[in-house]
Each structure stands twice: as C-alpha cells, then as structure tokens.
Amino acid sequence: xxxxxxxxxxxxxxxxxxxxxxxxxxxxxxxxxxxxxxxxxxxxxxxxxxxxxxxxxxxxxxxxxxxxxxxxxxxxxxxxxxxxxxxxxxxxxxxxxxxxxxxxxxxxxxxxxxxxxxxxxxxxxxxxxxxxxxxxxxxxxxxxxxxxxxxxxxxxxxxxxxxxxxxxxxxxxxxxxxxxxxxxxxxxxxxxxxxxxxxxxxxxxxxxxxxxxxxxxxxxxxxxxxxxxxxxxxxxxxxxxxxxxxxxxxxxxxxxxxxxxxxxxxxxxxxxxxxxxxxxxxxxxxxxxxxxxxxxxxxxxxxxxxxxxxxxxxxxxxxxxxxxxxxxxxxxxxxxxxxxxxxxxxxxxxxxxxxxxxxxxxxxxxxxxxxxxxxxxxxxxxxxxxxxxxxxxxxxxxxxxxxxxxxxxxxxxxxxxxxxxxxxxxxxxxxxxx
Amino acid sequence: xxxxxxxxxxxxxxxxxxxxxxxxxxxxxxxxxxxxxxxxxxxxxxxxxxxxxxxxxxxxxxxxxxxxxxxxxxxxxxxxxxxxxxxxxxxxxxxxxxxxxxxxxxxxxxxxxxxxxxxxxxxxxxxxxxxxxxxxxxxxxxxxxxxxxxxxxxxxxxxxxxxxxxxxxxxxxxxxxxxxxxxxxxxxxxxxxxxxxxxxxxxxxxxxxxxxxxxxxxxxxxxxxxxxxxxxxxxxxxxxxxxxxxxxxxxxxxxxxxxx
Numbered sequence: 001x002x003x004x005x006x007x008x009x010x011x012x013x014x015x016x017x018x019x020x021x022x023x024x025x026x027x028x029x030x031x032x033x034x035x036x037x038x039x040x041x042x043x044x045x046x047x048x049x050x051x052x053x054x055x056x057x058x059x060x061x062x063x064x065x066x067x068x069x070x071x072x073x074x075x076x077x078x079x080x081x082x083x084x085x086x087x088x089x090x091x092x093x094x095x096x097x098x099x100x101x102x103x104x105x106x107x108x109x110x111x112x113x114x115x116x117x118x119x120x121x122x123x124x125x126x127x128x129x130x131x132x133x134x135x136x137x138x139x140x141x142x143x144x145x146x147x148x149x150x151x152x153x154x155x156x157x158x159x160x161x162x163x164x165x166x167x168x169x170x171x172x173x174x175x176x177x178x179x180x181x182x183x184x185x186x187x188x189x190x191x192x193x194x195x196x197x198x199x200x201x202x203x204x205x206x207x208x209x210x211x212x213x214x215x216x217x218x219x220x221x222x223x224x225x226x227x228x229x230x231x232x233x234x235x236x237x238x239x240x241x242x243x244x245x246x247x248x249x250x251x252x253x254x255x256x257x258x259x260x261x262x263x264x265x266x267x268x269x270x271x272x273x274x275x276x277x278x279x280x281x282x283x284x285x286x287x288x289x290x291x292x293x294x295x296x297x298x299x300x301x302x303x304x305x306x307x308x309x310x311x312x313x314x315x316x317x318x319x320x321x322x323x324x325x326x327x328x329x330x331x332x333x334x335x336x337x338x339x340x341x342x343x344x345x346x347x348x349x350x351x352x353x354x355x356x357x358x359x360x361x362x363x364x365x366x367x368x369x370x371x372x373x374x375x376x377x378x379x380x381x382x383x384x385x386x387x388x389x390x391x392x393x394x395x396x397x398x399x400x401x402x403x404x405x406x407x408x409x410x411x412x413x414x415x416x417x418x419x420x421x422x423x424x425x426x427x428x429x430x431x432x433x434x
Numbered sequence: 435x436x437x438x439x440x441x442x443x444x445x446x447x448x449x450x451x452x453x454x455x456x457x458x459x460x461x462x463x464x465x466x467x468x469x470x471x472x473x474x475x476x477x478x479x480x481x482x483x484x485x486x487x488x489x490x491x492x493x494x495x496x497x498x499x500x501x502x503x504x505x506x507x508x509x510x511x512x513x514x515x516x517x518x519x520x521x522x523x524x525x526x527x528x529x530x531x532x533x534x535x536x537x538x539x540x541x542x543x544x545x546x547x548x549x550x551x552x553x554x555x556x557x558x559x560x561x562x563x564x565x566x567x568x569x570x571x572x573x574x575x576x577x578x579x580x581x582x583x584x585x586x587x588x589x590x591x592x593x594x595x596x597x598x599x600x601x602x603x604x605x606x607x608x609x610x611x612x613x614x615x616x617x618x619x620x621x622x623x624x625x626x627x628x629x630x631x632x633x634x635x636x637x638x639x640x641x642x643x644x645x646x647x648x649x650x651x652x653x654x655x656x657x658x659x660x661x662x663x664x665x666x667x668x669x670x671x672x673x674x675x676x677x678x679x680x681x682x683x684x685x686x687x688x689x690x691x692x693x694x
Contacts, residue, residue, distance in 0.1 A: 383488060388525035391485050392539035392593060393513035402538060406529025406576070 007146075008059035008181070011035055014149060017062055026129060027121055034138040034148035044141040046268060046297045047360055048326045054266050054295065056143075056240050058210040062152055063180040065097040074100070077205050078172050081423075089114055089169040093153035095180035103169075110163045117154030117185055127158060131189060135218040135246040135274070143242055147183055147214045154185040159194040159225075168197040168230075168417060175213060175239060176205025186217040190225035190253075197228040199420060202263075204235040211238055217245040221253035223277065230420055232260035233267070234427050237292065241267040251277030251306065258415055261288035261298060261317075262427045272301040275309035275340075285411050286315040287424065289431040290323030290355070299328040300344070304337040304370075313344040316411050318404055319355035320432070327357065331372055332364040341371040348378040349407045351400070404432060437463030437500065437516070437600045437630050444495035446483040453479040453690050455657035456495065463600065463630040468643055468668060471654035472676055474689035477636045478522060480654070481605040485519040486512055499601060514543055518599030520590035522606045527577040532589065533559060535577050536596050543597075562595045565625065567618050583610035591622040602626070603634045608642040620645030640672030653679055655688035 009017075014035055018028040043051050068074060071082055074092065082090060089107060091114065092100040098116035107114070113124060121128050138148035155171050175182040190196050202213065213235065221227045233241055241263050247255040257271050273282035284300045302311030317325050331342035348357030361374035381403055389399035405412075408428065415421045439461040446454040453476045461467055471477050483490045484497060486509040497504040499515055507515060527535070536559065541549045559573055566588050578586050587607055594602055604623070608616055623633065623646050635648065643651075643665070651667040652659045653676070660683055661667070671679070680688055 382525070385525045385527050387487055387509060388521070388527070389535070389538075390509035391513055391519055391521070392535070392597065393510055393542040394535075394538050395510050395542065396508070398538060398542065399510075402530050402535065403527060406527055409529035 006057055007035065007039055008057070009035070009061065009150070021118060023118075023121055024125055030133070030138070031149045034145045037139055038142050038145035038149055041139070041142040041145050044143055044268075046326070047299070047328045048358060049295060049297050051268060054240055055210050056212050056242065058178070058212040058240070059146070059150065059183070059214070060179045060181050060211070062096045063177065065094045065099045065180075068092065068100040071100070075174065075176060075205065077176065078174055078201075078203050081172050081201050081203070082170075085170060088167065091116065091155055091171045093171070093173045093184050095175055095177045095182055096152045098153045104167070107165060111160040112163060112165060113156060113158040114169055115156050117156045117187055118152070120156035120187070124156065124158065127189065128156065128187065131187060131218065131220055133218075135220070135248050136216040136244045143214060144216070144244060147185070147216050147244075150181055150183045150214070151185040151216070152181055152183055155187065157188045157196070157198060159190045159196045161191045161193060163194045165194075165196045168199045171198070171200040173200065173202045174205065175211050175235065176207060178207045178209035178211045178238070182211055183214045185215070188217075188219045188227060188229070190219075190221050190227045192222045193224040194222075195226035197230070197417070199230040199417070200232075202231070202233040202235050202241070204239050208238050210240070213239055213241045213243070215241075215243045217243070219247035219255065221247060221249045221255050223251045223253060225250070225253045227254070228256040228258070228416070230258035230415070230417065232262060232424060232427060234260075234262040235265060237264040239263065239265045241265060241269070243267075243269040244272075245270065246272045246274065247282070248274045248276055249280040249282060252279040253277060254281040255283070257282075257284040257286075258420070259284070259286045260424045260427060261286060261296070262431050264292060264294065266295045268297045270299045270301070273303070273311060275302060275304045275306050275311060275337075278306040278308055280306045280309045282311040284313040285414065287408055287411055287428070288315065288317035288325065289428055290317065290319045290325050291321050291431060291433070292323060293321070294323040296323065296325040298325065299330065301330040302332070302342055302344075304333040304340040304342060306340075307337055308339040309337060310340065311342045314411055315346045316408050317348045317357060318351060318407065318432070319348060319357050320351040322352070322354040324356040325358070326360070328360045328362065329374065329376075330362045330364065331374070333367050333370050333372060335366040337367050338369040340367065343372070344374045346376045347407070349404065350378070350380050351404070401432065437632055439601045439632055440496075440498045441484075442496045444480075444483065444497060445493045446479060446490050447493055448479070448490050452493070453490075453657055454483060457659060459652065459659065461601065461632040461634065463632055464628065465650065466627070466633040466635065466646060466648045467650045467652065468635045468637065468648040469652045469654050469659070470637060470668060470671055472638065472688050475654045476657040476690050477654050478605055481519055481603050481636055484603060485509060485517065510542070513599075516600035517603070518594055518597060518601065519603045520587075520594060520605060520607050522609065524578050524586050524590055526579045526581075528579055530577045531574050532577050533573040536593065539593065539597055558596065562592055565595070566592055566622055568592065584612065584615045587611055587619060588615065591619050595622060595626060598626075600630060601632050601634070603636065605636045606638070607635070608637055608639060616642060617645060640668050643668045655680070655683075655685055657690045660685070
C-alpha cells in the first residue's frame with residue numbers, strides 16, 4: 001500500500017521560510033530537495049506495527065518563539081528541569097525555535113561551541129555542512145525527508161580536539177503550541193580524543209491538540225572521543241514522537257546512549273550506533289514505561305564495521321494498562337569486522353492482561369571471527385515474589401512497585417549521572433501512577 | 435497482651451486436592467512447638483496455609499492470633515498482625531536490595547511520617563547481620579539473588595530478627611545447613627525467644643532441636659497431627675524413626691492422600 005504523504009508546507013513556503021532565516025543557499029536547496037523526497041518516499045517500515053495508522057501529520061507551521069531573558073521566565077512545565085542551571089550550559093527550544101542559550105564561560109574558553117543549529121549553519125557553516133544529514137539521511141523514508149525539510153531550532157555542540165568536558169551540557173525541548181512545527185535537530189561533533197556528556201528532556205505543555213514531533217539526533221564521535229548522550233522523552237498523550245538517533249563512531253571512540261522513553265503518546269524511536277572505526281564501542285541503555293493505549297516501537301541497532309568493535313544494548317520496558325510495545329534489537333556485524341563483540345538484551349514486564357510486549361532480538365553476522373549474543377524475555381509480575389514480599393507485611397501495591405523498580409533498577413543504577421538517575425526515577429514514578 | 439495463637443480444624447487444599455485434614459494446635463507466647471514428620475505429610479502446606487499462599491485454599495477451620503481472625507486477612511495483614519514465616523524456598527528478586535526490602539517491611543508496620551530513620555535502620559541491620567555472621571555486603575545485594583541455600587536461610591532469620599514478629603513459623607529452616615550455620619541460625623532463634631513470642635518449628639530432623647529446645651513436639655502424618663508430646667518425643671523419633679508411630683496408630687503410608 002502506498003500512502004501519500006501530505007506535505008505540511010509547499011516548496012514556495014519552505015523557500016521563503018529559509019530565506020527569512022537567512023540560511024545559506026545550500027541549506028535552502030537541501031530543504032527543498034528533501035521536501036520533494038518526502039512527497040515521493042514511503043513511510044518507514046516498522047516491525048509488527050503500522051505507522052500508517054498513526055496520527056503523524058500534525059506538523060503545524062513554523063512560528064516565532066519569544067526569547068527568554070532569563071531562567072526566571074521559563075514556562076512552569078519545565079521549571080523543575082532547569083532549576084539550578086543558571087551557571088551551567090543550557091539551551092531551551094520552545095516549539096519552533098530556541099529561546100534560551102547559555103554556554104558556561106569556561107567551556108567557551110576551551111573552544112566548545114554550544115549554540116542553536118540555525119545559528120550554527122551561519123556561524124560554523126563548514127562544520128555543519130560536512131555533517132548535517134550524513135548520519136540520519138534525508139532519503140531514507142518520508143519521515144527523515146520531512147525532518148530534513150522542516151527541522152527548526154536545534155542544537156549544535158562541538159567539542160574541540162583533546163577537550164574533556166566534565167559537567168554535562170543540557171537542553172530542554174518543549175512543545176506547548178500545537179500550531180507550531182516541532183522538529184528539533186541535534187548535531188554533536190566530538191573531535192579527536194575529546195569527551196562530553198549531553199543530557200536533554202522532551203516535554204509538552206497542557207495542550208491536548210495533536211502534535212507530531214519529528215526529531216533527529218546525529219552524533220559524530222571522532223577517533224578516541226567519548227560521547228555520552230542521555231535523553232528523557234516525557235511528552236503528553238497529544239504528542240506522537242518520531243525520533244531517529246544515530247552515532248557514527250570512529251577508531252577507538254566510544255558512544256553511550258541512555259534513553260528514557262516516558263512519553264504518554266505513541267512513540268517510534270530508533271537508536272543506532274554505527275561502529276565504523278576499529279576498537280570503537282557503543283553502549284545503549286533504554287528504559288521504557290508504557291501506559292494507556294500507547295503504541296510503542298523501540299529499536300536499538302548496532303552495526304559493526306570496525307575490527308574489535310564492541311556493542312552492548314539493553315532495553316527494559318514495563319507495559320501497563322493497554323500499552324503495546326514492539327522492541328527490536330538489531331546487531332549487525334559486517335564482513336571484515338573481526339574480533340567484534342555485539343551483545344543485546346530486551347526484557348518486557350507486563351503489568352496487566354491487556355498490555356502487550358514483543359521483543360525481537362536479531363543478529364545478522366557476516367563475519368566468523370566474532371562474538372555475539374542476545375537474550376530476550378517477556379513476562380508478567382511473578383506472583384510468588386509478590387507473596388514473598390507481602391509475607392513480610394509489605395502491601396500488594398508497594399510489593400508490585402518494588403518489583404517493577406527492581407526490574408528497571410539494574411539499568412537505572414548504571415546510569416552514571418546521579419541527577420539523571422533521580423530525574424528518571426521521578427518520571428518513572430509519575431508514569432507508573434504512584 | 436500475651437500472645438495466643440490457635441489453629442482449629444484447619445483444612446486446606448491445593449488444586450482441588452485436600453492436604454490438611456483438620457489441624458488443631460494452640461500456642462502461647464514463650465512456647466516453642468516443633469512439628470515433625472516425614473516428607474509429604476503436609477507440614478509445609480500448614481506453613482503456607484497459615485501465611486496465606488495464594489495456591490492453597492483453606493476450606494474449613496479457623497486460625498486466630500490474639501482473638502483476631504487470621505484467615506480473613508490478606509497475606510500482608512497477617513504479617514503486620516505478627517505472623518512470620520521463614521520460608522523453605524524464599525524468592526529471589528532482582529533489583530530490590532536486601533536493605534531496601536527490609537526497610538520497606540519495617541516501615542509497613544509504622545504510620546506514615548513515623549518511618550524508621552536510615553541511620554537507626556542501618557545500625558540495627560549491621561548489628562543483626564553480625565550476630566548471624568553475615569557478610570555486610572549482603573545488605574546491598576539483590577534480595578536472595580545468587581545466595582547459596584545457607585545464605586538464604588540466614589537471610590530469613592535476619593528478617594525475623596529485624597521484624598520482631600510475635601508468631602514465628604520456621605519451615606525447614608535447618609535443611610541444607612551445615613553444622614556451623616545451623617548453630618548460628620539456632621542462636622538467632624534463641625536470641626529471639628521471649629515471653630510474648632511463640633515459635634512453630636517445622637522440621638524432619640531432630641538436629642535443630644538439639645540447639646533450640648522445644649516445649650512441645652507434634653508429629654504430622656496424612657495431613658493431621660497424630661501425636662503430641664514433650665521434647666522426649668523428638669529424641670525418640672531421632673533414635674527410632676517414625677515407624678513405631680505408624681505402627682502404634684496403624685498407619686501404613688504416612689503421606690497425604692492415604693487414610694488410616
């Protein structure tokens with residue numbers, strides 16, 4: 001079946017918008033080309049789910065967002081996330097544009113660039129041009145094409161050679177106007193032997209009208225660089241979240257993904273490490289809680305090209321009420337990627353008879369001299385365990401929540417940032433209705 | 435109030451099969467009762483039925499603790515009322531640390547806002563673990579996960595010591611323990627003996643009873659208590675086995691499902 005993509009904007013409108021923003025010509029042309037692709041390409045194929053039936057046409061139009069003079073002006077919905085961040089490096093995107101940008105002076109001195117992507121295309125044109133849409137490409141399907149045509153706001157983070165950033169940089173993405181396009185693009189380049197941690201949150205306001213988030217994350221970890229990317233998506237039922245995250249990892253570089261899938265609306269996410277370099281490593285931890293009648297499709301991928309490259313992928317998902325989750329893990333080892341090691345685990349805990357979970361571990365191995373392994377399980381809360389906890393006086397409710405947190409704990413406890421652990425814990429509690 | 439635990443005419447079944455066929459037992463605070471008997475006679479079923487394991491259905495009889503109807507309570511209510519079962523096969527629970535679990539159990543007995551302070555809890559926990567010769571690291575391990583058989587049993591005793599219940603049922607706490615561990619477990623039990631606490635020790639063997647002296651010994655066969663006596667009964671069973679009891683009562687097969 002072919003589904004015609006309804007374009008939220010025509011070519012003329014897109015050109016005008018790009019020109020208004022004074023974007024370089026190559027970018028305007030890229031956007032227009034991507035828009036054409038969006039009209040001709042198919043939707044992405046999701047494992048065991050039909051994205052055609054999802055509500056994913058709600059792009060609205062690009063709207064200006066008022067700048068925030070200080071953190072005192074942030075909307076209530078994100079106050080908690082940005083408190084104590086007056087002196088830290090923080091960016092806030094509200095709807096179609098970035099409204100607050102702050103880079104800690106000590107990082108600026110070291111040559112770190114942390115700015116919105118729309119500014120970066122002008123001020124750091126060569127760097128952006130060489131990387132933008134080279135990891136998540138416009139011609140993959142209509143969603144990536146639309147993203148390339150429409151992206152707005154966004155983050156550009158560049159860490160120069162040998163610079164080690166110890167304090168995490170933070171970004172918050174807020175959609176609270178359903179008429180505004182919400183399509184941030186995150187571009188992170190960690191140059192040779194640098195290291196950086198970046199943390200972001202995706203939040204929605206009170207609106208109940210449908211919004212589509214079409215986002216992409218591209219990360220380039222150059223030789224010997226260490227990148228840690230943590231993201232928590234906690235948008236409401238009105239937001240359909242389509243997120244592509246991809247990292248290209250060079251020789252001896254390492255990538256760490258920490259993803260909290262805590263949305264209340266339908267979500268498709270694809271977190272993909274391309275282990276290009278020899279000795280490159282990737283570690284993905286995905287924690288998910290589904291509720292209501294959410295449809296969720298989470299994919300983690302590791303594609304090994306480099307010799308002695310290592311990947312580890314862990315997904316733990318709790319499904320309650322009538323939520324349905326399809327969880328895919330794809331480890332692919334290419335011919336020539338000798339001595340590589342790819343491991344993955346997907347576990348789903350279902351809390352109600354109507355919740356559904358499906359874990360699909362896939363190993364595609366084209367090289368003999370490798371190690372690879374997978375484990376997957378889908379199950380319900382063990383009643384013997386509940387009995388045991390209750391026999392010590394613990395109520396059924398508390399017993400269940402202990403077991404649920406226990407199920408997630410082996411992954412949550414490995415999250416290296418204490419503040420993020422706490423934040424995630426709080427979001428999980430909220431999602432579990434406790 | 436003096437602890438008073440009464441079981442009257444208790445019958446229970448699992449998946450439609452009757453296992454307990456009318457158990458009568460009365461215990462007071464300060465008393466230690468032992469239930470002995472060969473395998474398959476319903477001893478562990480009694481323990482599970484008292485605690486309220488969902489697989490066992492009580493079909494008749496009553497159980498009261500200080501006049502309160504135990505059978506009417508959910509599992510957690512029974513525990514909070516003072517009942518404790520040290521299980522033969524405790525569950526392993528990944529992700530829940532031993533200390534988080536114990537603190538939840540203690541706080542479940544306290545009013546909101548009256549939770550035990552962390553410092554006080556840790557002090558208590560460390561002291562009790564030392565008494566049981568447990569590695570302090572076990573506090574931070576996931577509940578029973580990767581514990582050896584003996585470590586699990588000690589952990590059950592640790593829970594008993596922390597929770598301080600009024601009626602303690604020990605289900606084969608001695609199985610799988612070497613003699614040193616057995617002595618430690620026994621001294622843990624002895625340390626907890628008190629005028630307002632009763633113990634029901636379920637075991638096949640006399641050997642635990644060498645270290646924890648029972649006041650009353652009951653023999654269970656075919657889902658009933660068929661003989662009761664003092665500590666001398668346990669000694670005779672140890673020396674002569676169960677055959678003489680069967681002979682005396684005219685029992686051919688002592689397991690449940692066989693009638694005399």
